[in-house]
Amino acid sequence: MHFQWYPGHMTKAKRMMQENIKLIDLVIELVDARIPVSSRNPDIDELGKNKSRMILLNKADLAEDKWNDAWAEYFREKGFFVVKLNSKKGGGLKSIQGVIQEACKEKMERDRKRGILNRPVRAMVVGIPNVGKSTFINALAGKACAKTGNKPGVTKGKQWIRLNKQVELLDTPGILWPKFEDQKVGLRLAFIGSIKDEILNTEELAAELIKFLNANYPGVLEEKYSVEPSDDAYVMLAGIARSRNCLLKGSELDTEKAALLLLDDFRNGKLGRLTLEYPQEV
Incomplete structure (x- = not known):
């Protein structure tokens, strides 16, 4: 299964970010806590060099706590400021302002020594599609100032948001990078919904997720869907279709519907807290 998705608006967005970086003091990068390295755009390191850097492990409530801690340590050792975050429920938000300062x-x-007082910190908020940037900005600002949606590519243009006298945020569209060197990265991004489902074979994708869960979280699928364990991921997918009454005409199993159901359940945390990559693998 080959993964690639780089629509034209992403090229434009990257150019806009490059043009605006000179105005920026701090780059705030959101990653998905379930795949913290795979959900980092490698172009951001080049873009943000010589700037202060902050990583927000967003959706930390969907990942295992022990791995959230391990990943926070991993990024701190690389010189990033790190906050574990759950934008939807507000977990970790209170500490953000202090960490920005x-x-x-x-x-x-430096500003103070040059006699520049009260100039707000300007931070650029970056991240790949569907990692939760707009939800984070809305939660931090306390009002709906950035569009949100549980699908990639909702934020199309840039917008400045004044949080308070101390901080201004530049919201940017989610961008991927033109070529995934490692297709495992593409697979993980597809799992969390950062690549449009419409361009993917969802049954194949669900089968790959089943293989991963059987290897790393045995028993999760059996418990959730009352299916028999099997070494064949497609047999288990058919079992999920049966258990959840995903049927076509003539009582044939609708495995495509079951695949979408499984992916949705994973993305929304209904299978429990699951981490898909670990610091020791990097």
């Missing part, structure tokens, strides 16, 4: 302490000190 900490990350930009040197810049503020």
